Amino acid sequence: MAEALTPERILEATEDVLRRYGPGKATVVDVARALGVSHGSVYRHFRTKAALRAAVTQRWLDRTSEQLKSVVSGTGPAGQQLDRWLTTLFEAKRHKAGDDPELFATYTVLASEASGVVERHIEDSVGQLAQIIEAGRDEGEFAADAIGSAYEAARAVFHATARFHDPVYAAEWSRPGVEDDFLSVRSLVLRGLRR
Amino acid sequence: MAEALTPERILEATEDVLRRYGPGKATVVDVARALGVSHGSVYRHFRTKAALRAAVTQRWLDRTSEQLKSVVSGTGPAGQQLDRWLTTLFEAKRHKAGDDPELFATYTVLASEASGVVERHIEDSVGQLAQIIEAGRDEGEFAADAIGSAYEAARAVFHATARFHDPVYAAEWSRPGVEDDFLSVRSLVLRGLRR
DNA sequence: GCGATGACAGATATTGAAATCTGTCATCCA
DNA sequence: TGGATGACAGATTTCAATATCTGTCATCGC
Numbered sequence A, B: 001m002a003e004a005l006t007p008e009r010i011l012e013a014t015e016d017v018l019r020r021y022g023p024g025k026a027t028v029v030d031v032a033r034a035l036g037v038s039h040g041s042v043y044r045h046f047r048t049k050a051a052l053r054a055a056v057t058q059r060w061l062d063r064t065s066e067q068l069k070s071v072v073s074g075t076g077p078a079g080q081q082l083d084r085w086l087t088t089l090f091e092a093k094r095h096k097a098g099d100d101p102e103l104f105a106t107y108t109v110l111a112s113e114a115s116g117v118v119e120r121h122i123e124d125s126v127g128q129l130a131q132i133i134e135a136g137r138d139e140g141e142f143a144a145d146a147i148g149s150a151y152e153a154a155r156a157v158f159h160a161t162a163r164f165h166d167p168v169y170a171a172e173w174s175r176p177g178v179e180d181d182f183l184s185v186r187s188l189v190l191r192g193l194r195r
Numbered sequence C: 001g002c003g004a005t006g007a008c009a010g011a012t013a014t015t016g017a018a019a020t021c022t023g024t025c026a027t028c029c030a
Numbered sequence D: 001t002g003g004a005t006g007a008c009a010g011a012t013t014t015c016a017a018t019a020t021c022t023g024t025c026a027t028c029g030c
Helices: A007-021 A028-035 A039-045 A049-072 A078-099 A101-113 A115-138 A150-160 A167-174 A178-193 B007-021 B028-035 B039-045 B049-072 B078-099 B101-113 B115-138 B150-160 B167-174 B178-193
Strands: none
Touching (some): A007 A028, A028 A039, A078 A178, A101 A167, A150 B178, A178 B178, B007 B028, B007 B049, B028 B039, B049 B101
């Protein structure tokens, strides 16, 4: 007998179908077909197509968060940690976008449909930044007075570096000179945080 | 007899047609009809529909540049000038987007079609920023060593504040709290430039 | 009993024929 | 003679008929 139908297996199949057909063509019927079940069975585990897609999106975003978490829990001066965090984020995105542009475009479309999931992911990222900034302030590396709360400062850093992680700019990431632009912004932001 | 057919009059009519029909529906035939001439006559002044649209786009962008130029030629410390320049840009965009969202969306579509025109406009904006930064450095207000050339620094400032002038973020500009986000980024960037 | 099924209604997407548009150019006429 | 015209070919868009999909649910079979 075939393996039991679990949310996990459905998500796996959905990713495959999305990879194969793209976000515009992938249907719930396709996912059911790939699993050898009726589409009614898929609806038993995910109430709507949108919910299924949101779950796939979340999974994808969580993978990035995971990578970055290790930077936050690493050691070293906060400034260096912040550099590493921003660089890791930029490089991860850049490689995903560059290595498989179609798949990246697919996930970008998914993300634009699931605004709630993305917002939570952004909150998470800003939270990680705030942790680093808070540590840097406690150690006297970052200015305690001028930059408001660590959370505010984290939002500012996130916004100021949007060009290097927001998918709307993905096309720019393969242009010559982006690397330099990134370093310029990164160092400008870092100078802004320091005492 | 009717007024002579000039590029100026054609651009005026094109703006009207775009306002009325939007970027998706506005045709060269519509423009010709609005002017009471044949569409062949329009093609005498603009080689293609794309060229006509690019000219309209340029006109629109130039109006923003004009507003900002007065800030650069103003007086006061560079830091204050930079604050004013960034704030003027943000407020101008925010009002255009908020007061007539459809028209703003129309121009945003036009801009996305005419990448060359937009690039030149961005170069112009960065140039204005560089002027302010250069002045601030000469007066000893901004750090001369840490921030590379004035042009590099200007690019960094422009990129770091993208969220508050790039039309892709227009939807965010009406959200409560953007004002605070803007001020946070602005002050972060300014701190980054100062000695 | 419990999960799977597939028929079904309403919504959405596809398709191909017809209409419109873009860009050219021979012709017109002031 | 220099600018305006409108017929035209090929490209693009529109529109309506058709097909497919989403989400529900009564029914089935293990």
